[in-house]
Amino acid sequence: MCVEKLFVNADIITLDSTMPRARALLVRDERIAAAFDERPAGLSSDVEVVDCAGACMVPGFHDCHVHLTATGLLRGDRDLGPCNDLPALLTKVAALTGDDLIYAGNFDERLLAEQRVPTRVELDACSHDKPALLSRVDGHSCILNSAALALLGIDLTRPGVEKDAAGAPTGRLSGQVGYAAQYDFVHHLPTAVLRRADRTAAAAALRAGITTVHNVIEGDASYEQLAEIYIDNAVLPVRVISKSCTTSVAKAKRLGGRVFGGDIFVDGSIGSHTAALTEAYCDKPTQGSLYLRKDDLIELFAEAAESRLSLGVHAIGDEAIEQAIAAWEEVARRRGSLEGLRPSIDHFEIARPDHIRRAARVGILLSMQPAFDYLWGGDGSLYETRLGKERARSMNRLGTARREGCTVCAGSDSPITPFSALLGIHGGVNHHLAEERLSAEEMLRFYTCDAARLSFMERECGSLARGMLADFALLDRPLDRAAPATIKDIGVVMTIVGGEIRHKRA
Numbered sequence: 302m303c304v305e306k307l308f309v310n311a312d313i314i315t316l317d318s319t320m321p322r323a324r325a326l327l328v329r330d331e332r333i334a335a336a337f338d339e340r341p342a343g344l345s346s347d348v349e350v351v352d353c354a355g356a357c358m359v360p361g362f363h364d365c366h367v368h369l370t371a372t373g374l375l376r377g378d379r380d381l382g383p384c385n386d387l388p389a390l391l392t393k394v395a396a397l398t399g400d401d402l403i404y405a406g407n408f409d410e411r412l413l414a415e416q417r418v419p420t421r422v423e424l425d426a427c428s429h430d431k432p433a434l435l436s437r438v439d440g441h442s443c444i445l446n447s448a449a450l451a452l453l454g455i456d457l458t459r460p461g462v463e464k465d466a467a468g469a470p471t472g473r474l475s476g477q478v479g480y481a482a483q484y485d486f487v488h489h490l491p492t493a494v495l496r497r498a499d500r501t502a503a504a505a506a507l508r509a510g511i512t513t514v515h516n517v518i519e520g521d522a523s524y525e526q527l528a529e530i531y532i533d534n535a536v537l538p539v540r541v542i543s544k545s546c547t548t549s550v551a552k553a554k555r556l557g558g559r560v561f562g563g564d565i566f567v568d569g570s571i572g573s574h575t576a577a578l579t580e581a582y583c584d585k586p587t588q589g590s591l592y593l594r595k596d597d598l599i600e601l602f603a604e605a606a607e608s609r610l611s612l613g614v615h616a617i618g619d620e621a622i623e624q625a626i627a628a629w630e631e632v633a634r635r636r637g638s639l640e641g642l643r644p645s646i647d648h649f650e651i652a653r654p655d656h657i658r659r660a661a662r663v664g665i666l667l668s669m670q671p672a673f674d675y676l677w678g679g680d681g682s683l684y685e686t687r688l689g690k691e692r693a694r695s696m697n698r699l700g701t702a703r704r705e706g707c708t709v710c711a712g713s714d715s716p717i718t719p720f721s722a723l724l725g726i727h728g729g730v731n732h733h734l735a736e737e738r739l740s741a742e743e744m745l746r747f748y749t750c751d752a753a754r755l756s757f758m759e760r761e762c763g764s765l766a767r768g769m770l771a772d773f774a775l776l777d778r779p780l781d782r783a784a785p786a787t788i789k790d791i792g793v794v795m796t797i798v799g800g801e802i803r804h805k806r807a
Contacts, residue, residue: 304349305329306800309340311353312779314742316360316750317766326358328771331799335767351802356794357779359745360765361512361772362722363752365668366563366647366712369516369534369541370487371440372505373498375406375716381435382407386414387423394435395427402489403428406436406443407716409572411683419444421472434486439717440519441570442475443483453485475573476590480566484520496533502720503537507804509721510774510793513540513762515668515712515755517563517647521547527556538803540772542756544613550604553612559757562612563647563668565601567593568621571650571677571687576618578651583689589618598628606632606642611757613645613668622652626659639664645710645755648673650696651688657698661706666755668710671744672718673697674737675728675789682733699729699747700737710755711747722748726780727789741781741788771800 306328313323315336323336327348335341378397384390390408397403410418424433424446432449445455450470455462461476474482487495499516506514516534518527527545534541546564547553553561569575569590574582577591593601598614605612616625625646633639646660647668660667674697677683684693702709711725718724729744753763762770775795783791796804 303329304800305334305345305347306349306351307341307344308351308353308358310355311358311775312355313358313765314360314745314781315766316746316764319766323765326765326773328800331771333765333767333769333771336765353775353795356775356777358765358773358775359510359780360749360763361774361796361798362510362748363513363515363710363763364506364511364712364715364720364722364748365515365710365752365755366517366670367502367506367514367715367720368440368519369499369502369514370495371406371436371498371519372715372720373501374404374487374495375436376501376505379405380407381405382409382438384408385412387417387419391419391423391427394424394433395429398429400490401431402486403431403433404436404486404490406440407438408435409438411686418473421446421450421470424472432486432489434483436483437573439570439572440483441573441575442473442479444472445474445482446472449482449486452489453482455482476569476575477592480520488522499533499537502715503539503541505720506539507796507798508793509723510776510796511539511720511722512772512774512796512798513542513752513756513758515542515544515560515563518543518545519564521545521549524552524555527552531556539798540762548601550601550608550610553605553610554608559609560611560613560755562614563645565593565612565614567591567598567614567616567625568618570617572683574687576651577620578618579620579623582687584686588620591620591624593624595624595628595631598625599631602628602632602644603635605644606636606639609642611643611645613647615647617648617650619651619653619656622646622649622656626656626663626665629663629665630659633663643754643757648714651692652698653695654701657702657705657707666708666710667702668712668755669697669699669702670714670718671697671699671711671725671728671732671747672713672721673728674699674732675724676718679733694734697732698737699732700739703739703743708751708754709747710752711744712752721789723791723793724789727785730785730788741783745780771797773797
């Protein structure tokens with residue numbers, strides 16, 4: 302039986318060049334049947350009419366880089382982001398007594414009064430002898446108590462295990478040992494808790510008007526474990542592109558789909574001093590960490606290309622970006638081109654102008670997070686503290702990437718930043734560098750029709766054209782006419798996936 306809904310009294314931004322603006326939208330089953338300048342007459346009485354009350358309708362947002370499980374886990378009581386000093390943070394940790402393991406995160410030591418991370422000893426004192434792990438806001442370093450170090454069997458001689466002047470572990474882990482610890486610790490939590498976290502995150506996506514998410518599944522696991530996650534993701538109320546970060550192309554191929562990766566780490570993060578730089582950090586004598594080099598990447602990229610799979614690698618620092626681009630250039634030279642492959646570099650924060658030109662030329666998509674600039678750009682910011690004023694002015698070049706012809710596919714990297722496309726659009730419109738700012742419609746494209754290209758879905762979603770999936774969001778203000786400083790405050794009234802209302806603001 303055919304189900305029809307007519308959405309009326311809306312200010313519709315279609316992103317369809319044949320009809321850029323409309324006032325009503327007819328949905329037949331899960332697809333768009335037609336858009337209208339005004340409410341059409343003569344429709345069957347069986348058509349359900351939805352009054353949008355003048356709301357602004359836009360294509361459903363895509364989030365091209367999110368960690369669903371961590372997003373769900375690190376909400377509510379486990380979210381340490383609001384803590385403004387160590388006593389408040391440790392008190393919040395002490396209250397997490399309901400589980401056998403204590404897992405929390407999103408703390409940023411720069412925002413704490415003491416300007417430092419908690420220590421193993423401090424965490425021991427508040428964790429009731431339970432294993433405890435606190436993940437930094439960027440996910441690239443963490444703090445463990447003594448019980449957690451023992452539970453995970455951490456080799457204290459490994460690089461990335463921080464020690465005090467007496468040679469005792471401080472509890473802080475970074476780099477590869479930190480990633481492994483966080484992955485192993487989370488997977489000590491019951492499977493039911495992890496899948497419930499995915500559902501919590503999916504509900505948050507719908508509240509934000511997000512209809513498609515790229516779930517970047519950190520670390521690696523057996524095929525059976527990953528297949529179970531993929532199956533569970535498929536029944537969530539948002540469209541999920543599941544992306545294992547395995548470096549086994551055979552496993553990725555067996556899991557199905559055309560894309561994988563997103564956080565196959567070439568380097569780390571700026572906040573944890575592990576993003577790989579050509580010149581040292583300004584506040585610490587290190588150039589970060591390079592986990593994969595050009596030759597390693599050529600081998601991986603060539604195997605993926607041979608299997609016609611698109612993969613994304615995590616590269617933040619200019620040295621890491623260079624390794625990734627140079628590797629894809631070599632694969633393109635050997636194959637003749639990368640046509641049809643759509644590889645991506647995720648984050649792409651400290652990119653030189655030549656990096657952007659080369660990425661455009663070879664056909665690398667850029668999966669970027671515009672909210673990074675809003676949160677960490679500008680005078681006195683994280684970027685300036687870590688990198689100095691001159692390098693901080695070369696970060697997150699959204700406008701340059703668009704002008705050079707790159708396809709930019711935007712996301713949040715939630716829980717690293719809030720699960721919000723509107724915050725990202727705000728960040729791009731209000732970029733701290735005037736030359737990198739874009740219009741609200743240009744930024745909307747990063748989260749819709751351009752984003753759809755990353756998953757080869759541009760003929761299915763990303764615009765409100767006839768025949769496309771009926772995925773859209775209703776906003777309480779017109780996005781393209783909102784004052785730039787207010788975009789982040791726009792509210793989502795309703796979210797529709799496949800013609801079904803999946804979220805409606807109370």
